[in-house]
Amino acid sequence: MSQYITLNIDGSDVSTPKGSSVMEAALRYGICIPHLCYLPTISESGACRICIVENIVDGKPVITSSCTLVAKEGMVIRTNTEKIRRLRRNIAELLVAQAPNSRALQDIAVKCGVKEVRYPFRHDDCVLCGRCVRVCEDLYQARAIGFIGRGSQRYVGFPFDVRPDFCKRCWACVDLCLMKETPCDGPMEIGKEYLCGKCESTIFAGQYDAGDCIRCDMGKGFGCTRHKF
Amino acid sequence: MHRRITSPENLEAVSRGLAAERDDGRVLMTVCGGPGCQASRCHDVASEIRKQVKDRELEKKIRLRVTGCHGFCEQGPIVLVGPEKIFYCRVKQEDVREILDHAANGGGAVERLLYTDPDTGRTVIHEADVPFYRAQTPDLLLQNRQVDPLSIEDYLAIGGYSALGKILAGMEPEKVIQEVTDSGLRGLGGAGFPTGRKWAACRAAYGEEKYVVCNADEGDPGAFMDRGILEGNPHAVIEGMIIGAWAIGAQEGYIYVRNEYPIAVEHARIAVGQARDYGFLGANILGSGLDFDISITRGAGAFVCGESTALMVSLEGKVGEPRPKDVEPVERGLWNKPTTVNNVETWANIPSIIRKGAGWFAGIGTEKSKGTKILALTGQVRNTGLVEVAFGTTIRTIVEDIGGGGLDGKKIKAVQTGGPSGGCLPESMFDLPVDFDLLQEKGSMVGSGGLVVLDEDACMVDVAKYFLKFLQDESCGKCVPCRIGVSRLLEIVTDITEGRGKPEYLDLLEDLGETVAQTSLCGLGKTAPNPVLSTLKYFRDEYEAHINEKRCPAHICKALIRYVIDPDKCNGCMACLSACPSGAIHGEKKQVHTIDTGMCDKCGICVTVCGRGAISVQ
Ligand SMILES: Cc1cc2nc3c(=O)[nH]c(=O)nc-3n(C[C@H](O)[C@H](O)[C@H](O)COP(=O)(O)O)c2cc1C
Ligand code: SF4
Ligand code: SF4
Numbered sequence: 001m002s003q004y005i006t007l008n009i010d011g012s013d014v015s016t017p018k019g020s021s022v023m024e025a026a027l028r029y030g031i032c033i034p035h036l037c038y039l040p041t042i043s044e045s046g047a048c049r050i051c052i053v054e055n056i057v058d059g060k061p062v063i064t065s066s067c068t069l070v071a072k073e074g075m076v077i078r079t080n081t082e083k084i085r086r087l088r089r090n091i092a093e094l095l096v097a098q099a100p101n102s103r104a105l106q107d108i109a110v111k112c113g114v115k116e117v118r119y120p121f122r123h124d125d126c127v128l129c130g131r132c133v134r135v136c137e138d139l140y141q142a143r144a145i146g147f148i149g150r151g152s153q154r155y156v157g158f159p160f161d162v163r164p165d166f167c168k169r170c171w172a173c174v175d176l177c178l179m180k181e182t183p184c185d186g187p188m189e190i191g192k193e194y195l196c197g198k199c200e201s202t203i204f205a206g207q208y209d210a211g212d213c214i215r216c217d218m219g220k221g222f223g224c225t226r227h228k229f
Numbered sequence: 230m231h232r233r234i235t236s237p238e239n240l241e242a243v244s245r246g247l248a249a250e251r252d253d254g255r256v257l258m259t260v261c262g263g264p265g266c267q268a269s270r271c272h273d274v275a276s277e278i279r280k281q282v283k284d285r286e287l288e289k290k291i292r293l294r295v296t297g298c299h300g301f302c303e304q305g306p307i308v309l310v311g312p313e314k315i316f317y318c319r320v321k322q323e324d325v326r327e328i329l330d331h332a333a334n335g336g337g338a339v340e341r342l343l344y345t346d347p348d349t350g351r352t353v354i355h356e357a358d359v360p361f362y363r364a365q366t367p368d369l370l371l372q373n374r375q376v377d378p379l380s381i382e383d384y385l386a387i388g389g390y391s392a393l394g395k396i397l398a399g400m401e402p403e404k405v406i407q408e409v410t411d412s413g414l415r416g417l418g419g420a421g422f423p424t425g426r427k428w429a430a431c432r433a434a435y436g437e438e439k440y441v442v443c444n445a446d447e448g449d450p451g452a453f454m455d456r457g458i459l460e461g462n463p464h465a466v467i468e469g470m471i472i473g474a475w476a477i478g479a480q481e482g483y484i485y486v487r488n489e490y491p492i493a494v495e496h497a498r499i500a501v502g503q504a505r506d507y508g509f510l511g512a513n514i515l516g517s518g519l520d521f522d523i524s525i526t527r528g529a530g531a532f533v534c535g536e537s538t539a540l541m542v543s544l545e546g547k548v549g550e551p552r553p554k555d556v557e558p559v560e561r562g563l564w565n566k567p568t569t570v571n572n573v574e575t576w577a578n579i580p581s582i583i584r585k586g587a588g589w590f591a592g593i594g595t596e597k598s599k600g601t602k603i604l605a606l607t608g609q610v611r612n613t614g615l616v617e618v619a620f621g622t623t624i625r626t627i628v629e630d631i632g633g634g635g636l637d638g639k640k641i642k643a644v645q646t647g648g649p650s651g652g653c654l655p656e657s658m659f660d661l662p663v664d665f666d667l668l669q670e671k672g673s674m675v676g677s678g679g680l681v682v683l684d685e686d687a688c689m690v691d692v693a694k695y696f697l698k699f700l701q702d703e704s705c706g707k708c709v710p711c712r713i714g715v716s717r718l719l720e721i722v723t724d725i726t727e728g729r730g731k732p733e734y735l736d737l738l739e740d741l742g743e744t745v746a747q748t749s750l751c752g753l754g755k756t757a758p759n760p761v762l763s764t765l766k767y768f769r770d771e772y773e774a775h776i777n778e779k780r781c782p783a784h785i786c787k788a789l790i791r792y793v794i795d796p797d798k799c800n801g802c803m804a805c806l807s808a809c810p811s812g813a814i815h816g817e818k819k820q821v822h823t824i825d826t827g828m829c830d831k832c833g834i835c836v837t838v839c840g841r842g843a844i845s846v847q
């Protein structure tokens with residue numbers, strides 16, 4: 001039995017190991033799909049929705065997150081249609097308006113083509129991407145932090161808000177946190193937030209080769225403003 | 230204990246016996262024991278009947294049955310008498326003597342307890358002639374009237390479990406699935422997914438262990454159709470699930486009941502116990518070799534737990550949060566095993582479909598929406614309650630004929646259908662039939678079956694705000710478009726209602742609404758923009774009045790209304806001045822008074838105390 005399947009992404013036939021997600025297939029092939037909550041080798045959650053693509057089913061596009069979509073033989077995927085770019089830009093706008101002090105979110109917003117923010121800025125210090133929770137559970141098997149509460153009350157915390165003994169103090173959570181770096185000028189004054197995005201966030205570097213942003217051509221498709229031309 | 234039934238033939242004989250036993254010439258009195266009637270103390274009426282029948286030795290003449298909800302909750306407690314169903318409404322304990330006198334002596338009806346048709350002013354004797362029931366096509370709600378939910382024998386006597394007997398006597402699972410597919414039944418819990426197709430996929434899915442789940446989480450505010458069925462006729466749901474288990478190849482089933490429904494839980498528990506005693510659940514059901522059993526679980530108390538993937542996670546004992554449906558639950562659901570989740574009403578329709586055939590079911594409804602749907606009719610209409618209509622019935626029929634039109638002669642402006650994340654449709658579209666695809670096309674949905682009637686006093690922007698608030702509070706918070714997007718929608722709509730709206734907000738609402746609908750992870754987020762998008766589509770003028778003229782046409786949005794005193798009418802009696810809790814009214818005795826808009830809290834008390842009608846809202 002073949003261990004590889006072939007699917008079509010943006011017009012190219014892409015061969016990928018069975019069981020991999022559409023996002024992994026695309027990145028490995030050299031098509032960049034922007035993403036936030038996704039971490040290689042760690043379970044996906046589909047929380048940020050930045051990585052949306054169109055999956056063409058019976059001729060009709062179905063929008064879904066590519067990090068959770070398992071690649072299947074013969075699938076047809078579009079990662080950069082006009083509509084996808086607009087919806088993705090809107091999501092990035094929501095994110096940067098929610099937490100403008102994150103260099104990572106400023107970076108992703110600019111990459112996805114956000115030019116103006118139509119909402120009053122908020123000052124959240126967490127966007128609940130869950131990278132920390134998942135690395136703690138999946139990679140370090142500690143489960144020292146988790147999501148608490150529902151909806152707008154939801155936050156990341158320790159059980160009963162006390163650091164448990166089984167926290168290994170590995171700081172993987174901090175390492176991966178989107179809020180780890182502020183924009184170069186430091187935290188913004190309340191009421192004077194702005195769309196910055198002047199420079200790259202290191203959050204996305206070093207994860208795996210294809211994802212390292214080196215201002216390559218890969219993001220041409222979705223109109224990445226970081227690509228070198 | 231009861232005799233265990235060991236074969237389909239045996240079942241037939243038992244059912245025939247039970248039906249004959251019930252046909253004993255006594256006059257049947259049916260008391261509705263549904264949630265609405267319970268609130269109006271129907272149990273006092275029932276116990277009074279029981280007591281008097283005993284005291285007056287009427288046991289040979291009268292038989293009492295307390296059933297589940299009949300639908301017309303508004304008029305409860307309801308008592309039906311005899312095979313011709315004399316319809317008494319708003320019955321009180323003291324009325325029982327008179328009703329019994331008439332019933333026992335076969336002498337007509339108690340005139341003063343009959344229903345008066347408000348249009349003609351005449352009383353109506355029989356249930357079938359009550360306008361509320363006339364345009365309905367009851368099947369499930371009819372069964373509700375025929376059985377005592379605590380009596381499996383009642384259910385057997387009306388042909389209950391005969392569908393199970395039929396399939397176990399030699400109907401292959403594939404044949405059962407074909408029958409359900411041919412019937413055209415679609416999921417009645419919200420999404421309208423073809424039930425036969427779901428079952429076929431689940432049967433085809435790879436795995437030894439499979440599950441069937443009944444979704445009775447019903448978290449929509451104001452909805453109680455699933456409660457009505459599970460409380461009123463739990464055996465129909467159980468029989469449906471056993472048939473589903475046979476068709477799919479499942480060994481275990483779960484009924485996931487909303488935590489706030491203790492009676493539904495109790496009735497379901499009792500019914501499952503009775504079904505076990507009779508041998509409809511457990512090992513080797515009816516001697517066919519089918520092993521299947523059902524457990525009952527109480528919900529975790531969140532609206533989002535009704536979403537099928539969240540429900541399964543919750544059943545596994547974890548926090549109920551949706552997961553992406555890129556792998557369908559029919560392949561990997563509960564404990565990662567193939568699982569079919571269906572709604573209470575969907576399951577309850579199965580026995581009738583098998584018993585009467587797919588053709589019967591497919592004969593009711595529209596081209597692509599078959600059978601009937603139970604709706605919870607609420608809001609500003611005369612008659613409220615549960616109504617069961619054939620798909621294809623127009624909204625106008627439901628609102629005007631069944632609902633009896635507006636309250637106090639007010640003009641009806643719109644209906645909000647499909648629960649909190651449904652949409653609003655204006656009066657001009659009331660000729661639309663209830664149909665999954667048509668309503669969706671128009672920006673609303675059938676959903677779980679909520680139908681809220683709004684009259685001219687409703688502000689559509691405020692309505693949108695109300696539902697957005699509910700959805701923001703119920704969002705699980707996992708994904709960005711729903712958690713942040715809905716809160717932004719609410720923020721913008723709130724700005725509009727509070728007079729801070731800007732013209733560009735309307736485009737922003739549309740753009741953001743589409744983003745949330747298209748990119749959210751689960752059905753909650755995908756439908757959450759419906760209330761705002763549909764009101765924006767059909768009542769754009771109201772949004773514009775709020776934004777451009779800073780005016781709320783319905784006088785609902787407090788920030789945009791002003792209380793003023795007409796100087797020509799005011800005689801300076803000071804009644805309003807002393808009544809105003811905010812001290813916003815000034816004036817000397819016998820002089821014209823004025824309201825300081827800045828201090829006014831818009832409570833409206835002054836309007837009610839002014840004897841001269843001098844105060845109005847602008
Ligand atoms: C937020 C949300 C809440 C839901 N709540 C319910 C519910 O209370 N009861 C229900 O039967 N279905 C509910 N559903 C629909 C279920 O996800 C699922 O579609 C349904 O149970 C499948 O059964 P059906 O095909 O018989 O309708 C809900 C869906 C969403 C997105
Ligand atoms: S703390 Fe950081 S990594 Fe964790 S969920 Fe929040 S933003 Fe994401
Ligand atoms: S759409 Fe809303 S309810 Fe559904 S997963 Fe996302 S945040 Fe949770």
Ligand code: FES
Pocket residue numbers: 034035036037038045046047048049050051052065066067068
């Ligand atoms: S990266 Fe796929 S949803 Fe966040």
